[in-house]
Amino acid sequence: MNEQRGSAEVPIAEEPTTSEPITEEPSLADLARRLLAVDTGGWTPDVVKALSDGLGWAPGGTAEHPVLVTGRSSGDAPLRPVGTYEQRYASGESYVELAVPVATAAPDAAAQAAAFRAAREELTSALGRPSVMGSHGDMGPFYDSGPLWGSPFVRWRGMPDTLELRAGKAGPELVLQPTDPAENWFWRQGSGEEHAISGFFGSNSDPANAGLGFPGGWRARSxxxxxxxxxxxxxxxxxxxxxxxxxxxxxxxxxxxxxxxxxxxxxxxxxxxxxxxxxxxxxxxxxxxxxxxxxxxxxxxxxxxxxxxxxxxxxxxxxxxxxxxxxxxxxxxxxxxxxxxxxxxxxxxxxxxxxxxxxxxxxxxxx
Structure with a gap:
C-alpha cells in the first residue's frame, strides 16, 4: 500500500505478523473475575479442560501433581486432587482447589505482609469487601502447613465456588475452590481436642454467608x-x-x-x-x-x-x-x-x- 504525500510516493511499512496473538498479563482484578466466571463443571476430571479453556491456559504436570500452565510471571497454578486427606470431605469432586500464585516477595514477614495487603486491596476494590477473613494458623485446609510469618486469608464466599486470597510459600495466592469440601473440613475439626483448630475466623453479615457453619472450639487443659x-x-x-x-x-x-x-x-x-x-x-x-x-x-x-x-x-x-x-x-x-x-x-x-x-x-x- 502506498500513501501519496505531495508529489512523492512514500512506502508505508507493513505491520509485523506473528502466529501468536500479543497479549498482556491480566491484572489481579481481571484474573479474579475470570476465575469466578469459569464453569468448574463440579470439579470432576473435566474441570481441567473447563478451566484451561476458560482461562486460556494449558494442562500440565503429572496425575499426582497436576498444574495449569498460566504463562504468568508469578508461576503456574497447581490443582489439588482429592487424595487421602481430602476424600472424606469431598462429595463427588476430583479436585478441591486451584491455587494461582499472583505475586512473589522477599521471604521476610514485612515484605510478605505488604504483598498480601496490596493484593487484598486491589481485589477489594474490584470485588467488594470479603465476606470472610482470618488466619489459618499452623494448619490450613486439609492439614496443609502455612508460612511461618503468618497465614492470613480473605474469602469471597459463594456457591458452588469460593474465591480466597491466601498466604502462600513465596507470596499471595488466589485460590478458586468448591465451597463445600473446604467448609466440611473446617466444620469437622471441632472435635474438642487440644489444638484441633488453629488461627482465627471472622465473618460479616454479607448475604453470601447465609448457611455458613461454625465448628465448636477446644479448651486448653494445661x-x-x-x-x-x-x-x-x-x-x-x-x-x-x-x-x-x-x-x-x-x-x-x-x-x-x-x-x-x-x-x-x-x-x-x-x-x-x-x-x-x-x-x-x-x-x-x-x-x-x-x-x-x-x-x-x-x-x-x-x-x-x-x-x-x-x-x-x-x-x-x-x-x-x-x-x-x-x-x-x-x-x-x-x-x-x-x-x-x-x-x-x-x-x-x-x-x-x-x-x-x-x-x-x-x-x-x-x-
Missing part, C-alpha cells in the same frame, strides 16, 4: 498448652494485622478469688503492644514487664501511668511469641489465676472492623 497457643498467636499477629489491613484490641481477664479483673490489654495494628494491669503484690518488673520510659512507643496507645506495666513487642516478624506467652502466663498465675479456664478473652475482642471473630487457636474461653 498452662503449657496456653503458652504454646498464645505464643503462636502473638508471634504472627502484627504481620497478619498488616496483611489484613485491620487492628486488634483484645482485653484478657483473669478469674481469681476477687472476681475477674482486667489483666492484659493486647493492642496490635502494625506493631504489637501489651499492657499489664498487675495487682498489688505481683512484681511485674521481675516478670519482664517494662514502663513507658522503656517502651516509649506505647505512649500513643495508653497514658503514661495506665497501665503502668507494658511491652512493645515490635512489628511484623519481630515478636518473640514464646517469651511473651511465658511472661503472660507467669503473670496470670502470680495474680491468682489457678487454671487455664480462668484466663478469659474479653468479648470486645470478637468485633474486628465489620467482622465477628472467633479465636479458635487460643483454646481460651471468651466472655
Amino acid at each position: 498452662w503449657e498448652t496456653v503458652t504454646r497457643s498464645l505464643g503462636d498467636f502473638l508471634e504472627t499477629l502484627p504481620a497478619e494485622a498488616v496483611a489484613l489491613g485491620t487492628g486488634f484490641g483484645m482485653p484478657f481477664y483473669g478469674r481469681t478469688g476477687d472476681g475477674a479483673p482486667l489483666l492484659f490489654d493486647v493492642a496490635c495494628d502494625d506493631r504489637l503492644s501489651i499492657g499489664c494491669f498487675a495487682p498489688d503484690g505481683v512484681d511485674a518488673a521481675a516478670l519482664g514487664w517494662g514502663t513507658v520510659a522503656e517502651h516509649p512507643g506505647t505512649a500513643s496507645i495508653w497514658r503514661d501511668d495506665d497501665p503502668v506495666w507494658r511491652v512493645d513487642a515490635g512489628g511484623p516478624g519481630e515478636p518473640k511469641g514464646r517469651a511473651l506467652a511465658e511472661m503472660l502466663v507467669a503473670t496470670a498465675r502470680a495474680a491468682g489465676v489457678t487454671e487455664p479456664a480462668g484466663l478469659i478473652v474479653g468479648g470486645e475482642a470478637e468485633y474486628v472492623d465489620v467482622y465477628h471473630v472467633r479465636y479458635y487457636g487460643l483454646g481460651l474461653p471468651t466472655g
Whole structure:
C-alpha cells in the first residue's frame, strides 16, 4: 500500500505478523473475575479442560501433581486432587482447589505482609469487601502447613465456588475452590481436642454467608498448652494485622478469688503492644514487664501511668511469641489465676472492623 504525500510516493511499512496473538498479563482484578466466571463443571476430571479453556491456559504436570500452565510471571497454578486427606470431605469432586500464585516477595514477614495487603486491596476494590477473613494458623485446609510469618486469608464466599486470597510459600495466592469440601473440613475439626483448630475466623453479615457453619472450639487443659497457643498467636499477629489491613484490641481477664479483673490489654495494628494491669503484690518488673520510659512507643496507645506495666513487642516478624506467652502466663498465675479456664478473652475482642471473630487457636474461653 502506498500513501501519496505531495508529489512523492512514500512506502508505508507493513505491520509485523506473528502466529501468536500479543497479549498482556491480566491484572489481579481481571484474573479474579475470570476465575469466578469459569464453569468448574463440579470439579470432576473435566474441570481441567473447563478451566484451561476458560482461562486460556494449558494442562500440565503429572496425575499426582497436576498444574495449569498460566504463562504468568508469578508461576503456574497447581490443582489439588482429592487424595487421602481430602476424600472424606469431598462429595463427588476430583479436585478441591486451584491455587494461582499472583505475586512473589522477599521471604521476610514485612515484605510478605505488604504483598498480601496490596493484593487484598486491589481485589477489594474490584470485588467488594470479603465476606470472610482470618488466619489459618499452623494448619490450613486439609492439614496443609502455612508460612511461618503468618497465614492470613480473605474469602469471597459463594456457591458452588469460593474465591480466597491466601498466604502462600513465596507470596499471595488466589485460590478458586468448591465451597463445600473446604467448609466440611473446617466444620469437622471441632472435635474438642487440644489444638484441633488453629488461627482465627471472622465473618460479616454479607448475604453470601447465609448457611455458613461454625465448628465448636477446644479448651486448653494445661498452662503449657496456653503458652504454646498464645505464643503462636502473638508471634504472627502484627504481620497478619498488616496483611489484613485491620487492628486488634483484645482485653484478657483473669478469674481469681476477687472476681475477674482486667489483666492484659493486647493492642496490635502494625506493631504489637501489651499492657499489664498487675495487682498489688505481683512484681511485674521481675516478670519482664517494662514502663513507658522503656517502651516509649506505647505512649500513643495508653497514658503514661495506665497501665503502668507494658511491652512493645515490635512489628511484623519481630515478636518473640514464646517469651511473651511465658511472661503472660507467669503473670496470670502470680495474680491468682489457678487454671487455664480462668484466663478469659474479653468479648470486645470478637468485633474486628465489620467482622465477628472467633479465636479458635487460643483454646481460651471468651466472655
